[in-house]
Amino acid sequence: SVSSVNAPRLTDSATFDLICRRLPPNRNLLVACGLEAALDYLEGLAVTASDLEYLASLHRFSKDFLDRLEGLRFQGEVRAVPEGTPVFGNEPILEVTAALPEAQIVETYLLSTIHHQTMAASAAYRLVAAADGLPVVDFGTRHAQGAAAGACTARAAYIAGLAGTSNVAAGCRFGVPVSGTMAHSYIQAHERESDALASFTSTHRGTTLLVDTYDLVGGVQRVIDLAGRQGERFDVAAIRIDSGDLGASARLARRMLDDAGLAAVRIIVSGELDAPAIADLVAGGAPIDGFGVGTALAVSSDAPYLDTAYKLAAYAGRGRMKLSPSKRTWPGRKQIFRESRDGMAVRDVLGSVDESRDGQPLLRPVMANGRRLGEQCSSLESTRAYSAAAIGQLPAHVRGLPPARPSYRVDVSPHLQNAADRLSRRLQDAT
Amino acid sequence: SVSSVNAPRLTDSATFDLICRRLPPNRNLLVACGLEAALDYLEGLAVTASDLEYLASLHRFSKDFLDRLEGLRFQGEVRAVPEGTPVFGNEPILEVTAALPEAQIVETYLLSTIHHQTMAASAAYRLVAAADGLPVVDFGTRHAQGAAAGACTARAAYIAGLAGTSNVAAGCRFGVPVSGTMAHSYIQAHERESDALASFTSTHRGTTLLVDTYDLVGGVQRVIDLAGRQGERFDVAAIRIDSGDLGASARLARRMLDDAGLAAVRIIVSGELDAPAIADLVAGGAPIDGFGVGTALAVSSDAPYLDTAYKLAAYAGRGRMKLSPSKRTWPGRKQIFRESRDGMAVRDVLGSVDESRDGQPLLRPVMANGRRLGEQCSSLESTRAYSAAAIGQLPAHVRGLPPARPSYRVDVSPHLQNAADRLSRRLQDAT
Numbered sequence: 001s002v003s004s005v006n007a008p009r010l011t012d013s014a015t016f017d018l019i020c021r022r023l024p025p026n027r028n029l030l031v032a033c034g035l036e037a038a039l040d041y042l043e044g045l046a047v048t049a050s051d052l053e054y055l056a057s058l059h060r061f062s063k064d065f066l067d068r069l070e071g072l073r074f075q076g077e078v079r080a081v082p083e084g085t086p087v088f089g090n091e092p093i094l095e096v097t098a099a100l101p102e103a104q105i106v107e108t109y110l111l112s113t114i115h116h117q118t119m120a121a122s123a124a125y126r127l128v129a130a131a132d133g134l135p136v137v138d139f140g141t142r143h144a145q146g147a148a149a150g151a152c153t154a155r156a157a158y159i160a161g162l163a164g165t166s167n168v169a170a171g172c173r174f175g176v177p178v179s180g181t182m183a184h185s186y187i188q189a190h191e192r193e194s195d196a197l198a199s200f201t202s203t204h205r206g207t208t209l210l211v212d213t214y215d216l217v218g219g220v221q222r223v224i225d226l227a228g229r230q231g232e233r234f235d236v237a238a239i240r241i242d243s244g245d246l247g248a249s250a251r252l253a254r255r256m257l258d259d260a261g262l263a264a265v266r267i268i269v270s271g272e273l274d275a276p277a278i279a280d281l282v283a284g285g286a287p288i289d290g291f292g293v294g295t296a297l298a299v300s301s302d303a304p305y306l307d308t309a310y311k312l313a314a315y316a317g318r319g320r321m322k323l324s325p326s327k328r329t330w331p332g333r334k335q336i337f338r339e340s341r342d343g344m345a346v347r348d349v350l351g352s353v354d355e356s357r358d359g360q361p362l363l364r365p366v367m368a369n370g371r372r373l374g375e376q377c378s379s380l381e382s383t384r385a386y387s388a389a390a391i392g393q394l395p396a397h398v399r400g401l402p403p404a405r406p407s408y409r410v411d412v413s414p415h416l417q418n419a420a421d422r423l424s425r426r427l428q429d430a431t
Numbered sequence: 432s433v434s435s436v437n438a439p440r441l442t443d444s445a446t447f448d449l450i451c452r453r454l455p456p457n458r459n460l461l462v463a464c465g466l467e468a469a470l471d472y473l474e475g476l477a478v479t480a481s482d483l484e485y486l487a488s489l490h491r492f493s494k495d496f497l498d499r500l501e502g503l504r505f506q507g508e509v510r511a512v513p514e515g516t517p518v519f520g521n522e523p524i525l526e527v528t529a530a531l532p533e534a535q536i537v538e539t540y541l542l543s544t545i546h547h548q549t550m551a552a553s554a555a556y557r558l559v560a561a562a563d564g565l566p567v568v569d570f571g572t573r574h575a576q577g578a579a580a581g582a583c584t585a586r587a588a589y590i591a592g593l594a595g596t597s598n599v600a601a602g603c604r605f606g607v608p609v610s611g612t613m614a615h616s617y618i619q620a621h622e623r624e625s626d627a628l629a630s631f632t633s634t635h636r637g638t639t640l641l642v643d644t645y646d647l648v649g650g651v652q653r654v655i656d657l658a659g660r661q662g663e664r665f666d667v668a669a670i671r672i673d674s675g676d677l678g679a680s681a682r683l684a685r686r687m688l689d690d691a692g693l694a695a696v697r698i699i700v701s702g703e704l705d706a707p708a709i710a711d712l713v714a715g716g717a718p719i720d721g722f723g724v725g726t727a728l729a730v731s732s733d734a735p736y737l738d739t740a741y742k743l744a745a746y747a748g749r750g751r752m753k754l755s756p757s758k759r760t761w762p763g764r765k766q767i768f769r770e771s772r773d774g775m776a777v778r779d780v781l782g783s784v785d786e787s788r789d790g791q792p793l794l795r796p797v798m799a800n801g802r803r804l805g806e807q808c809s810s811l812e813s814t815r816a817y818s819a820a821a822i823g824q825l826p827a828h829v830r831g832l833p834p835a836r837p838s839y840r841v842d843v844s845p846h847l848q849n850a851a852d853r854l855s856r857r858l859q860d861a862t
Contacts, residue, residue: 010620010630037577054603060611062634100620107614108598111573112581142542143736145580146468150543152577167539172485180491183538185743188751189441189531199441203493214754214858295736304735305574305726312616320619323645427645 012316013076014100015333016107017092018114019311024303028404029086029394031125031387032093033156034117036083038110039372042074045106074102078367081336082378084121084159084387085362086394088410091336091350092363093118100315107310115308116149117156123300124157125391127293129401130278135163135290137179138170139270140298150298157297159384163290175380180207182240187213194222201226201236208238208268211253216244220253224260238266238289246271247286254287268292274302275401319423330416331423336362337413345393351413443747444507445531446764447538448523449545450742455734459835460517460825462556462818463524464587465548467514469541470803473505476537505533509798512767513809515552515590515818516793517825519779519841522767523794524549531746538741546739547580548587554731555588556822558724560832561709566594566721568610569601570701571729581729588728590815594721606811611638613671618644625653632657632667639669639699642684647675651684655691669697669720677702678717685718699723705733706832750854761847762854767793768844776824782844 020030047069055061055069076098087093093114096103127136138157141150147169154162154170164177171178182200187210190196197209211219220239227234239257241249246269257265269281270292278291295301311329312320319331330350337349337359351357365373378386391399398404412420451461478500486492486500507529518524524545527534558567569588572581578600585593585601595608602609613631618641621627628640642650651670658665670688672680677700688696700712701723709722726732742760743751750762761781768780768790782788796804809817822830829835843851 010617012620014616014620016616051603055599058602058609060635065634100616104614104616108572108581109578112575112578115574116576116580141539142739142741143546144543145547145576146583147540147543149547149576149580150539168486171489172482178489183535184753185445185447185531185535185746185751186441188743188753189443189445189746203496204491299730299735301735304730304732308573310573312619315620320616322615322619 011099011101013097013314014103014312014316015095015097015314016103017311017313017329017334018094018096018110019090019092019309019329020087020118021307021309022089023407024306025403026302027122027126028398028400029088029122029125029391029408030118030306031121031156031160031391032081032085032087032114032118033083033121033159034114034152035080035094035366037113037117037152038080038094039078039367041109041113042076042078042106042367042370043372045072045074047072068101072102072105073370074098074106075370076102076367077365077369079333079363080366081362082364082383082386084383084390086387086391087336087362088348088408090330091348091410092334095313095333095363097314097333111308111310115306117152118308119300119303119306120153120156120297121160121387122306123297123303124160124162126275126401127157127278127291127297128161129399130275130282131291132279132282134282134288136161136278137163137290137292138165138167138297139292139294140296141165141167141170143295143298153298155380158380159387161384161388162297166292180204182208182210184210184213184242186210193219194225197222197226198229201230201234205235206237207235208240209236210242211239212241212243212249216241216249216253217256220256223265224256224262227260227262236265238268240268240270240292242269242271244271246273246277246288247281247284250281250286250288266290270294279401319419321420321423321427323424323427330412331420332416334363334416338362340393343393344395345408346395347409347411349411349413350416352416352419355413355415357413442530442532444528444745445534445743445747446526446528446745447534448742448744448760448765449525449527449541450521450523450740450760451518451549452738452740453520454838455737456834457733458553458557459829459831459838460519460553460556460822461549461737462552462587462591462822463512463516463518463545463549464514464552464590465545465583466511466525466797468544468548468583469511469525470509470798472540472544473507473509473537473798473801474803476503476505478503499532503533503536504801505529505537506801507533507798508796508800510764510794511797512793513795513814513817515814515821517818517822518767518793519839521761522779522781522841523765526744526764526794528745528764542739542741546737548583549739550731550734550737551584551587551728552591552818553737554728554734555591555593557706557832558588558709558722558728559592560830561706561713562722563710563713565713565719567592567709568594568721568723569596569598569728570723570725571727572596572598574726574729584729586811589811590818592815592819593728597723611635613639613641615641615644615673617641624650625656628653628657629660632661632665636666637668638666639671640667641673642670643672643674643680647672647680647684648687651687654696655687655693658691658693667696669699671699671701671723673700673702675702677704677708677719678712678715681712681717681719697721701725710832750850752851752854752858754855754858761843762851763847765794765847769793771824774824775826776839777826778840778842780842780844781847783847783850786844786846788844 144150274296575581705727
């Protein structure tokens, strides 16, 4: 929103917290993501001549305001938790401190970026937990909010532990491992399914063949027949089943393949899979070697949004907070202290930035004067490894799929609580 | 997916249908959207040198395949229903006919674009229906899958009848009317709420003031006090209530404003609104003049995805179809015939493109040889007007929010049914 920038003299330094107020019922943890994209945006922010022309055409803004916008760059500082960090309700994922107009104008972009990627990484984590060590691949871009959003989802999901993506742009742009998939239409374009399978193996080594375009048993049989005809040349890594009862179909296909001496051919399943469905297949012992997931990841369909907000925490050197029902916030610049015992996290304490407390501080400075700090951004692989380690330090019941009882403990430090109480009294008196 | 392109000699002409197989339970109709973005993509499609470099680095594709990709452009034809058209299950929203590799490589991009924008327009239509003539404004970008997705959502929502958006980029890029909103942080940045309100009115004419940052009654009273102090200069169009029981708060605020002689100040509400909540407020007679909606629009939270697919309908001049359970498709190039009686639509018939039938044909040629047909694209305003008229011709129970019983009737023509039966028998014999 640009409207609040259009005011005289409110240019003192403001601090905003980007938080998720409460976790959705079916999330025991969130996996913070989106920081790299957010920092890219802040470094590149510039109001163009055509932006100004458009805004002037609205006849709503004074010349003085448009003049001030013309030179606008982001010159503030940012603190954030690293991408891949598990976070909980009311914990700042990112904190912006800048002149109020700069801090305000970036609100919507930062929220949409951090919200989207944190939502995707958090949904991905549950798929990974459900698959219990088996690989899960992202097939979701077709249901993302455009192809660019799909690539960002693929990156977030990889950080949270997925094995790869079918989105080639995510491979090219972010280095996410890509995983090809054979299309039903390739089969259908041939007059005979057996011709399609043979033709596909002639150009793809170690490939995955789709077997259920017409009829599962017939499809698997045609793979077995192909192995017989090709002999030594047969180089098929897996078959994919994309419809029907996936557990029963996998058992049937496994038996047929094993009986034909094709025990090395793996079975991949896809088709409307989500975390509970994967957990059921794993618990039922279905002979499945990997999963392809689309919609449950692309739109996080069991929790399609998070209760994120970008809240003023300080202005002109003083703490600020909102008192409206159920939307109360914590004032001032803060720190998250993650306390551990024997290498396992036991609770987080939300405190003031200047407190000295036990526990690992999660918020780190990542930008000053509008420029990234540090040599370069972390590699995707190291971010992914960091995420797995950080999630691995949480209590087992928090890492699991069922609702965590008790949920992971987040306390507020006495120091921060006192500061909030004092400010609340002052606001109630003053307004 | 690029993998199926990597095959010898499958370069005959293919036709694909982009369809939604079944409507979600809480959608009586879909509003087709995304065509303009899809055509932009097809016109601009080009494989760059860095794309090829990346693909080569994967060591999965033959030199011959990469050479063929280098020259790849979309040179096919497209038929589609106009943006804003209400559509139903199994009706092609868009049909692509091109050499198989071209038609195949655009699958994911077309799906994500049409899926996202159709989902957004369809969610928006329900908000418009619920508001029963009152304006609804999009506040959703913060929960969209990135800011670019938010702008596309704002455009789709405007086509389906929303009054505007708070997304300035959607205004600049697409011409969607923008609607400013005052931030809680502006209030909080001031030491006193009364100072913030006075300051905001000094720079914004006919503005909307937020009244519930601290306490609703106090906030409304401060607006009334401001009117008293400013007298003739007082120029506030509305107040906005963003939390709590919106109906009760609106009644209370209305009474206070009316008692103070401020009957002309309107009341806008926002905060976790969706179609049922808006319908309840309208049915309850709450004195509300407009709604701001975020998440319910940005992620279509009551139906966060559609069952869309991109299915081969013909190849090398012959119809194709899939026989797998519950995913059966209709072969050949098709037409949707919308039959009317007394100006009201009574049913659609899905038939073959070459059939001669009564009813308005909905699929129109929009691209040939990879170039848009026609002078230029429709204006956003005319698309919006077309959509309202086309939806207005549907039966009232289909336009309403409760599940339509019966749902809108879509039949398959005897001609198409016969063609499908013949092809099904042939496939079962041949495979």
